[in-house]
Amino acid sequence: xxxxxxxxxxxxxxxxxxxxxxxxNPVVSALFLIAALCAxxxxxxxxNATFLAVIQIIVYAGAIMVLFLFVIMLLNxxxxxxxxxxxxxxxxxxxxxxxxxxxxxxxxxxxxxxxIPSTEFSLDPDFGGVQSIGKALFTDYLLPFELTSVLxxxxxxxxxxxxxxxx
Amino acid sequence: xxxxxxxxxxxxxxxxxxxxxMIAYLTWLERKLLAHFQVRLGPMRVGPHGLLQPIADGLxxxxxxxxxxxxxxxxxxxxxxxxxFVPAFMVFAVIPFGDKIFLFGRSIDLVISDFNMGxxxxxxxxxLGVYGIVLAGWSSNNKYSLLGGLRSSAxxxxxxxxxxxxxxxxxxxSESLSLVDIVRSQDTIFNWYIFRQPLGFIIFLIxxxxxxxxxxxxxxxxxxxxxxxxxxxxxxxxxAMFYLGEYANMINASAIATTLFLGGWQGPWLPxxxxxxxxxxxxxxxxIWLRATLPRFRYDQLMRFGWGILLPLALLNIFITGIVMVW
Numbered sequence: 001x002x003x004x005x006x007x008x009x010x011x012x013x014x015x016x017x018x019x020x021x022x023x024x025n026p027v028v029s030a031l032f033l034i035a036a037l038c039a040x041x042x043x044x045x046x047x048n049a050t051f052l053a054v055i056q057i058i059v060y061a062g063a064i065m066v067l068f069l070f071v072i073m074l075l076n077x078x079x080x081x082x083x084x085x086x087x088x089x090x091x092x093x094x095x096x097x098x099x100x101x102x103x104x105x106x107x108x109x110x111x112x113x114x115x116i117p118s119t120e121f122s123l124d125p126d127f128g129g130v131q132s133i134g135k136a137l138f139t140d141y142l143l144p145f146e147l148t149s150v151l152x153x154x155x156x157x158x159x160x161x162x163x164x165x166x167x
Numbered sequence: 168x169x170x171x172x173x174x175x176x177x178x179x180x181x182x183x184x185x186x187x188x189m190i191a192y193l194t195w196l197e198r199k200l201l202a203h204f205q206v207r208l209g210p211m212r213v214g215p216h217g218l219l220q221p222i223a224d225g226l227x228x229x230x231x232x233x234x235x236x237x238x239x240x241x242x243x244x245x246x247x248x249x250x251x252f253v254p255a256f257m258v259f260a261v262i263p264f265g266d267k268i269f270l271f272g273r274s275i276d277l278v279i280s281d282f283n284m285g286x287x288x289x290x291x292x293x294x295l296g297v298y299g300i301v302l303a304g305w306s307s308n309n310k311y312s313l314l315g316g317l318r319s320s321a322x323x324x325x326x327x328x329x330x331x332x333x334x335x336x337x338x339x340x341s342e343s344l345s346l347v348d349i350v351r352s353q354d355t356i357f358n359w360y361i362f363r364q365p366l367g368f369i370i371f372l373i374x375x376x377x378x379x380x381x382x383x384x385x386x387x388x389x390x391x392x393x394x395x396x397x398x399x400x401x402x403x404x405x406x407a408m409f410y411l412g413e414y415a416n417m418i419n420a421s422a423i424a425t426t427l428f429l430g431g432w433q434g435p436w437l438p439x440x441x442x443x444x445x446x447x448x449x450x451x452x453x454x455i456w457l458r459a460t461l462p463r464f465r466y467d468q469l470m471r472f473g474w475g476i477l478l479p480l481a482l483l484n485i486f487i488t489g490i491v492m493v494w
Contacts, residue, residue, distance in 0.1 A: 031302075062291060066297050
């Protein structure tokens with residue numbers, strides 16, 4: 001049962017992700033990205049990470065993508081304004097980084113495969129719940145957590161300064 | 168296993184039917200109440216006191232011609248009403264509308280699913296409801312629709328933040344995210360969060376009205392500026408779906424407010440389900456009353472109010488709650 005759900009959701013995720021980059025219409029592209037994010041949330045659910053799944057939908061699918069759509073609609077780009085002319089350097093770097101990414105993925109998968117325990121292991125009943133994640137964030141991972149929020153704040157201030165010349 | 172599935176399906180069916188009926192008669196109630204607020208009679212012709220009016224309206228909408236204007240993005244144009252309709256009906260899955268009842272020798276919880284993150288689920292589903300409106304505005308190939316869609320996305324995203332923060336006080340006091348537990352923690356009237364979280368309640372109520380696009384926050388539709396906003400171009404069943412979604416959202420907001428702040432189904436003498444619906448209708452009445460009383464915000468006022476007043480107040484509420492709890 002779980003495997004079937006995993007299979008269906010994964011296919012949806014992969015197809016939607018491909019459609020995100022293949023589509024010419026930015027709004028349709030954004031819609032497929034939302035679909036992909038929702039499929040990813042279901043994968044998190046299958047992994048017992050309930051909190052992560054719900055937050056994924058609230059933050060990414062519900063808030064960030066709305067702002068994306070907002071910007072796309074405001075700009076209302078026409079096809080000829082897109083600048084689809086292919087530059088040589090662009091193509092070169094594209095291929096280079098694609099190869100780098102594939103190598104990296106291969107290495108990660110190879111390391112990951114060796115770490116999978118061969119026997120069934122039992123999960124903590126609160127795994128992925130609010131309490132356990134909250135505790136982890138505010139004790140073991142306090143510094144990275146706070147640093148990330150500072151980083152986000154800096155990015156926000158930067159965006160405001162760039163957008164508004166006169167404050 | 169099978170009986171569990173069957174019970175769940177029956178619950179879903181009952182909730183859906185009751186919700187649809189409530190929406191139908193909410194339109195009647197709104198027209199009636201508005202009429203009486205304005206010293207009119209409202210619908211009187213179809214059935215006694217216009218009681219059959221919702222059915223007549225529904226049939227009319229069903230048989231109307233479905234017009235698709237030229238130059239629209241057909242797929243998205245059709246998808247938009249569905250996207251605004253479906254999330255509105257998904258919210259009720261976690262709202263407890265009564266205590267356990269005993270039927271045919273087994274105890275049945277009167278909630279479709281006691282998900283341990285019920286309140287987060289509601290926010291997740293509700294945050295997806297924006298897409299229907301935004302996409303309707305964009306795909307209609309009409310400037311009024313587009314303006315309505317843009318306004319609504321800005322409004323809903325802004326007020327969602329304060330809405331989420333206003334609830335945190337309740338979650339801190341009840342120490343749970345499950346709506347069933349939250350209701351159980353309000354066992355006496357003094358434990359109702361409307362008394363323990365008055366500021367949170369007011370912020371929640373204002374944000375909920377803004378999220379449902381009701382007056383005084385109905386800027387996405389603003390008839391005199393935007394014709395009808397994002398659904399200007401829609402007709403027939405697609406139009407009806409937006410309406411269903413909007414009224415379902417009104418019922419959802421009332422149900423969430425009841426559950427979080429008014430003790431849900433708890434109350435003396437009367438059966439729990441009756442209490443739940445009484446409290447629900449108090450909020451629905453308030454929604455309609457506000458519509459009849461208040462004029463619409465201006466757009467810049469709306470934004471300044473949301474970010475400048477409600478958000479700091481919601482943060483202050485969390486801060487005060489924390490201090491009181493630690494004391």
